[in-house]
Amino acid sequence: xxxxxxxxxxxxxxxxxxxxxxxxxxxxxxxxxxxxxxxxxxxxxxxxxxxxxxxxxxxxxxxxxxxxxxxxxxxxxxxxxxxxxxxxxxxxxxxxxxxxxxxxxxxxxxxxxxxxxxxxxxxxxxxxxxxxxxxxxxxxxxxxxxxxxxxxxxxxxxxxxxxxxxxxxxxxxxxxxxxxxxxxxxxxxxxxxxxxxxxxxxxxxxxxxxxxxxxxxxxxxxxxxxxxxxxxxxxxxxxxxxxxxxxxxxxxxxxxxxx
Numbered sequence: 001x002x003x004x005x006x007x008x009x010x011x012x013x014x015x016x017x018x019x020x021x022x023x024x025x026x027x028x029x030x031x032x033x034x035x036x037x038x039x040x041x042x043x044x045x046x047x048x049x050x051x052x053x054x055x056x057x058x059x060x061x062x063x064x065x066x067x068x069x070x071x072x073x074x075x076x077x078x079x080x081x082x083x084x085x086x087x088x089x090x091x092x093x094x095x096x097x098x099x100x101x102x103x104x105x106x107x108x109x110x111x112x113x114x115x116x117x118x119x120x121x122x123x124x125x126x127x128x129x130x131x132x133x134x135x136x137x138x139x140x141x142x143x144x145x146x147x148x149x150x151x152x153x154x155x156x157x158x159x160x161x162x163x164x165x166x167x168x169x170x171x172x173x174x175x176x177x178x179x180x181x182x183x184x185x186x187x188x189x190x191x192x193x194x195x196x197x198x199x200x201x202x203x204x205x206x207x208x209x210x211x212x213x214x215x216x217x218x219x220x221x222x223x224x225x226x227x228x229x230x231x232x233x234x235x236x237x238x239x240x241x242x243x244x245x246x247x248x249x250x251x252x253x254x255x256x257x258x259x
Contacts, residue, residue, distance in 0.1 A: 007067075007252065008026055008027055008028045008252075009024060009025070009026060009027070009033070009065055009067070009068045010024075010025050010027050010068055010069045010070065010071060010248035010249070010251050010252050011023070011024055011025070011058070011061065011064060011068055011069070011070045011071070011248060011251075012025050012071050012073075012118075012243070012244035012245055012246070012247040012248030012249075012251075013054055013057065013058075013070070013071070013072045013073070013244070013247060014072075014073050014115060014118070014243030014244050014247060015041070015050060015054070015072065015073065015074045015075070015089075015115070016041060016075060016088070016115070016243075017041060017045065017075060017087065017088025017089055017143065018040070018041055018088070019038050019039070019040060019041055020038065020039045020040075020041055020050070020053055020054060020057055021036055021037065021038045021240065021243070021244055022036070022037050022038075022054075022057045022058070022061065022244060023035070023036045023037065023061070023241075023244050023248075024061055024064060024068065025244065025245060025248040025249075027245075027248055027249045027252050030122070030125065030126035030127075030238075030245050030249075032241065032244070034061050034062065036240075036241065036244065037057050037060045037061060039053050039056060039057050039060075040053075041053070041089070044090055045086075045088070045089030045090045045093075046090045046092055047090070047092055047093060047096060047098070047101055048101075050089070051101050051102060051105040052105070054072070054102060054105065054106070055105055055106060058070075058106060069109075069110075069111065069248075069251035069252050070106065070108060070109070070110045070111070070251055071110065071111045071112075071113065071118070071246075071247030071248045071249070071250050071251030071252075072102055072110055072111070072112050072113075072247055073112075073113050073114065073115040073117070073118035073119075073243045073246065073247040074093075074098065074112065074113075074114065074115055075087040075088060075089065075114075075115050075146075076089075076093055076094075076098075076114065077114060077158045077160065078098070078099075078112055078113055078114050078117075078157070078158065079158065081097065081098060081099025081100060081112050082095065082096065082097055082098065082099070083095070083096050083098045087143070087144060088143060098112055099112040110251065111247070111250050111251035113157065113246075113247060113250055114146075114148075114157060114158055115140075115146060115243050116138065116140050116146030116147055116148045116159075117148045117155055117157050117158070117159075117246070117250075118242070118243045118245075118246030118247045118250060119138060119140060119146070119148065119213055119236070119238070119242035119243050119246055120136070120138035120147075120148025120149075120150055120155065120211070120246070121148065121150065121155050121246040121249060121250055122238050122241075122242045122243070122244075122245040122246030122249060123136075123138055123211050123213070123236055123237065123238060123242060123246075124136060124150050124153060125245075125246075125249055126238060126245055126249075127211075127236060127237040127238045127242070128211045128234050128235065128236055128237045128238075129150070129209060129211055132208065132209060133152055133208070134151070134152065134207070134208030134209070135149065135150070135151045135205060135206070135207045135208050135209075136149075136150045136151075136207065136208060136209045136210075136211060137149055137150075137161070137201060137205065137207045137209070137210050137211070138150070138210075138211040138212075138213055138236070139161075139162070139201075139210065139211070139212055139213065139214075140212075140213040140214040140236075141175075141176060141177045141194075141212060141213070141214040141216050141217070142176060142177050142178065142214040142215060142216070143176060143177075143178045144162050144172045144176050144178070145161070145162025145171075145172040145175060145176050145197075146162060146214075147159045147160065147161040147162055149161075149205075155250075161201065162176070164197070164200060164201075166196060166197065166200055167196075171196075171197055171200075174193050175190075175193040175194055175196070175197045177214060177215070177216045179193070180216075187222045187223045187226070188226060190223060191223045191226035191227060194223065194227060195226075195227055195228065195229075198210060198227060198229055198231070198233065199229070202229060202230060202231055207231050208231070208232075209231060209232050209233070209234070210229070210231055210232070210233040210234070211233075211234055211235070211236050212224065212233060212234070212235050212236060213235075213236035213238075213239075213242060214236075215240075217235040217236050217239070218235075218239065220235035
């Protein structure tokens with residue numbers, strides 16, 4: 001990595017309910033400078049166990065430059081380094097000083113953010129929304145629905161729009177990819193639910209574009225063409241690297257303005 005200056009190199013770590021992924025990143029280009037490493041999330045997802053796994057992952061990356069910043073994204077609302085919720089991990093994370101735990105464990109300052117926010121920011125800086133102005137809403141369709149709001153390159157954190165109440169229910173329980181699997185819905189039937197969801201987002205926010213992420217986005221041709229919206233809607237391009245790239249990129253800046 002001798003061709004990279006210190007302020008372009010960062011570590012991105014993406015913590016999920018089943019896996020923890022990470023790599024060293026050139027944040028100027030969005031290129032991974034190491035292989036992406038992945039460790040299983042410890043059973044139960046408790047704070048100390050996850051922190052130990054993150055330490056093991058960092059060590060597996062080899063010689064991390066001392067000047068490299070570190071960004072970690074996590075499936076929770078994150079307020080001033082405190083996790084205010086917990087998705088598919090231990091409830092011990094709720095109200096927990098998560099950023100302080102990782103800084104103590106890793107022995108360096110970190111930037112700690114919501115996972116959907118990291119993915120959305122990465123898509124704006126390197127992916128499907130690069131160079132786009134206005135309001136972009138990223139949605140990740142998985143176990144739940146994660147969302148990120150970015151306006152002219154500025155991230156508004158912790159937008160939990162998957163939990164919009166529609167028809168008297170928390171609508172991610174009806175429209176997340178897990179609902180499709182659980183109820184064995186056809187692509188057409190699932191798209192009908194997504195139509196209701198995205199129409200509500202259009203009515204509330206009048207966005208300039210939607211980006212659809214999550215593992216199911218690799219099958220976007222099966223359901224996105226079935227949606228009839230006024231807003232352009234496209235699949236995410238960064239796939240499983242989005243959280244890593246977004247966390248790494250956000251760690252290098254004290255503001256969330258794109259350069």
